[in-house]
Amino acid sequence: MNSKLKDNNTTISYFKEEIERFVKERRWTKFHNPKDLIQAIGIEVSELSEIFLFKDISIDTIQNDKDILKNISDEIADVFIYLVSLLNSLNVDLTSVFITKMKKNEDKYSIDEFYDGSYRKL
Ligand SMILES: [Mg+2]
Numbered sequence: 816m817n818s819k820l821k822d823n824n825t826t827i828s829y830f831k832e833e834i835e836r837f838v839k840e841r842r843w844t845k846f847h848n849p850k851d852l853i854q855a856i857g858i859e860v861s862e863l864s865e866i867f868l869f870k871d872i873s874i875d876t877i878q879n880d881k882d883i884l885k886n887i888s889d890e891i892a893d894v895f896i897y898l899v900s901l902l903n904s905l906n907v908d909l910t911s912v913f914i915t916k917m918k919k920n921e922d923k924y925s926i927d928e929f930y931d932g933s934y935r936k937l
Pocket of ligand 1: 859862889890893
């Protein structure tokens with residue numbers, strides 16, 4: 816895998832193709848169905864949440880503790896990988912659904928009504 820790739824020079828297609836290749840090479844396509852992928856996402860989100868369970872971990876703590884940041888990053892990657900595999904299994908174009916959903920959010924949470932930083936309408 817190309818280690819020179821970063822967020823600012825890659826695409827969603829790259830992730831989709833890499834994950835599809837990884838799954839196909841192992842003949843795991845039968846396991847990467849929507850139901851199992853959604854459950855896997857939930858499990859990985861729980862693993863991410865577990866890092867914080869019964870602890871008071873602030874953003875300062877995370878930024879100053881490389882082990883915690885590495886553990887969090889690993890779980891974020893797990894969630895992302897399963898999420899992208901779900902996109903693949905459903906043949907969903909993330910950019911299209913992102914644009915549609917952001918437009919809905921722009922309409923639902925207008926700046927005029929939420930400019931004060933609250934989550935409630937004025
Ligand atoms: Mg995990």
